[in-house]
Structures are given as C-alpha cells and as structure tokens.
Amino acid sequence: MGTIESCDHLASAPWDPDAPDAQRTINFRELRPTAAVAACRAAVAEAPRLRRLHFQLGRAYDRRGANQDAFEAYRRAAELGSGAAKVNIGILYQQGQRFEKSEAKARAWFRDAAETGIPEGMYCYAVALDNGIGGSPDAAAARTWYVKATERGTTKARDALVRLELDGTGTGLRCD
Structure with missing residues (x-):
C-alpha cells in the first residue's frame, strides 16, 4: 500500500x-x-x-x-x-480545548463550511444558529440550514429540525 x-x-x-x-x-x-x-x-x-x-x-x-x-x-x-x-x-474554536476558544470564529467557520455545500457544515452552522453560538439565535436561518442538511441525507439534521419545530431555538444540540 x-x-x-x-x-x-x-x-x-x-x-x-x-x-x-x-x-x-x-x-x-x-x-x-x-x-x-x-x-x-x-x-x-x-x-x-x-x-x-x-x-x-x-x-x-x-x-x-x-x-x-x-x-x-x-x-x-x-x-x-x-x-x-x-x-x-469551527469545532476546534467552539471547544477551545488546548486551542483558542471563540464561538464567533466557530460560527464563521461553520458558515463557510455550510456554503461549500458539505452537509456536516450545514448541520453545524444550523446548530450554531439554533443555540446562539457566536451570535444571536436565529430560528428561521437554523431551520433553513437544517432543511438543507436533511435534503442531503443528514439524519441528525432531520431530528434537529423536529426539535426546533417543537421547542424553538436553544435545542442544546452540539456539533462535534
């Protein structure tokens, strides 16, 4: 090999x-x-x-x-x-373990990843929007990105979308 x-x-x-x-x-x-x-x-x-x-x-x-x-x-x-x-x-910045902790930078990296079309990036960006990581919560934007990730086969995004619909923002979900 x-x-x-x-x-x-x-x-x-x-x-x-x-x-x-x-x-x-x-x-x-x-x-x-x-x-x-x-x-x-x-x-x-x-x-x-x-x-x-x-x-x-x-x-x-x-x-x-x-x-x-x-x-x-x-x-x-x-x-x-x-x-x-x-x-x-984004995960490194969000966790901040043995690394700089910055939720704002994490959210920006998740957004960049989402915009590349990668489903995991869409999910992570939606989680940040949903839970106010690095900025204010935004239910409408979170919903949009959860839907996009769901359409690309991300099961956990579908589950998150249901939680968001039932409970509103602040579902406590994590991207890691």
Whole structure:
C-alpha cells in the first residue's frame, strides 16, 4: 500500500465528500493517531496539493490532542477548498480545548463550511444558529440550514429540525 492509500485507510472521515472510498473510512474515536500522523505526513509530502490529505493529517493530530498542529493542517486543507476542514476548524474554536476558544470564529467557520455545500457544515452552522453560538439565535436561518442538511441525507439534521419545530431555538444540540 502506498503512502497516499495508507493515509486514506487510516484517517478518511465518513462524512468527508473528498474521501476516496466511502466504504473505507474511520470514525474519529477509532482513529489510531500515531500511525495516521506518520502515514499522512508522508502522503502530504508526496502530494501536497491533495486537500484530503491535509484534512486527514489534521484529523490524526486532532485525535492525538495536538490541536495547534491540527489547526495548521486543517487550515491548509481549507485553503485548498476542503469544506470538511472548515467544519473541524469551527469545532476546534467552539471547544477551545488546548486551542483558542471563540464561538464567533466557530460560527464563521461553520458558515463557510455550510456554503461549500458539505452537509456536516450545514448541520453545524444550523446548530450554531439554533443555540446562539457566536451570535444571536436565529430560528428561521437554523431551520433553513437544517432543511438543507436533511435534503442531503443528514439524519441528525432531520431530528434537529423536529426539535426546533417543537421547542424553538436553544435545542442544546452540539456539533462535534
């Protein structure tokens, strides 16, 4: 297996539209960071223009808890057009663990991710609008983005939409 394939095998996210094989992805909690960091660093060196490799390297660093390194890898992937990286940058800012906490920056990154058309970004932006993360709650806008994410197959967005309709903003949902 080559370096790019190794990185893909060890760190592709199930919800990343850039993942080369949707059947061969790995959930974040199952990711083995030491092996993934090594494989993805080698893959990035081999193919530095492939945004998915930078994103996957970011996931590996993120899983390791090296959030500044994760941010740098995600930022490079985002510069290359990765909506998935934008989602994860937003999560880093929202959580603020071993990283700057800024709900306003989180919301802005989620918006950017949503506007790329990635369903996970749409969901995260809707959650921010719903719960007033980084700004005032906005039920109408949250509803719009939950609907868009639902139309693209995001089950948790459909469930969130029902909660929003029944209970109004402030559902307490999370994007992570």
